[in-house]
Amino acid sequence: MTSSNWVVTSVSAARPSLVLALVSALFLTSCGLFADVWQWNQKLTVEVLVDGKVVSGSAVSHIWWQEANAFDVYPSGYKGEATVVDLGQRGKLFALIGEETTYIAQYTLDDKLGYSRGDYEGLLPAIMRFRGAKDVPRDRYPVLVTFTDTSNPKTIRKVDPHNLSATFGPGISLVRVVLEITDEKTAFGKVEPILPWLSWPRERFLAAGGGITPLKIPGESIGRTNFVRKGS
Template identity: 40%
Template sequence: MFGFRDWNWHQKLTVSVMTPDGLKTGSAVSAVELTKSPRWWGVGDSAGASTTGLLGEAVTVDLGHDRFLFVLLDKYSLSTARMAFFPSKRAENRDENNAIYDRLEALRATINVPREKYPLFVTFEDIHNPASVKRVDPDNLEAAFGPGFHLSAVTIAITDEPVTKGRVEEVLPWLERVGRERPTLIPNPPRLSTDARDPDIQYLTPRRFSTELYK
């Protein structure tokens, strides 16, 4: 009505890893909400603005022997589904753009996530120590976990399944407590991001694992 539009859907990210013990898989369902205002609404840069919300938690893949891979909400959003399902669709105007979201909202399908749209992969050298978090290269899982570990697939689905809750906290029971004690998993990161060796990791917060931690 009056040019306001909104779209809602659930998207399921599934990560499969081949290990020496066989294929291990983890998945998580997140909720996406996109709202667009008409051009007459707002002033200046805010005219016709859109807002996006993402609720859910990271994918947890239990690799066995107290080793876990986490695929975070960081760098994972609305555009992940859009680029996966409609990579060649470039909207020429607002109506065409809205039509793409209409199709995306109505979809019930699964597809591989493009490599350039992979979220952030991390693990912990010690699952009980939040400061031991480190980046995992999706193209070289052996560097983090040893011989025989390879990424098999990363898929995204538009689904009617409910949002996943609590799986991350089962594996990381300290997550909420650490988030209340300090802003980042690794204590005392550099004040300036230009001084950080790996900003994605050094400034990583508990909320990147779950948007629902403090609700």
């Protein structure tokens, strides 16, 4: 075999391996295995004025964002539990978690940190480095709910953050919602003892709603993971 034929044969033999390597690299990139990840813990505190006295509740959620994948999508996730405020004889107020949990820091801290909300690769790392607290804008409050009977998911009621008295009676109002980026760890155990149906088997839970979720409130799609989410 001449040297030129040997070179051509070697290149031809290498092509499948090269193609496989390129395909593998593209696949890994699209899966985000080489992507930067920005993550932080955020504490949400809800303060309520009840008959002249401020009562509050707080919960810490873990948030993560990943830089854009091959489809120009920024994957994200969260885990934690709803914030619960004990209003005594008035009942309990829950500030739910959900997809908006991953965005609340951007809407709360963008001006303070000097980045636009659309600048993900500037704002998200800045949030991860930041430590401190700021009031959440009123138009970005989490969904608020209560139950007339916490043992029955069908008794869920949506609460107007601007008019708590309509649900809980006179002398009660929402003072503020505060977001803090913190080193505190996520913790579970406040919500599940209050809402026993969170641990019901799926069949029993759906049966309580006549075959569909019993958690029905106007304008919202609510599930059990809006109260407790242990995996992101």
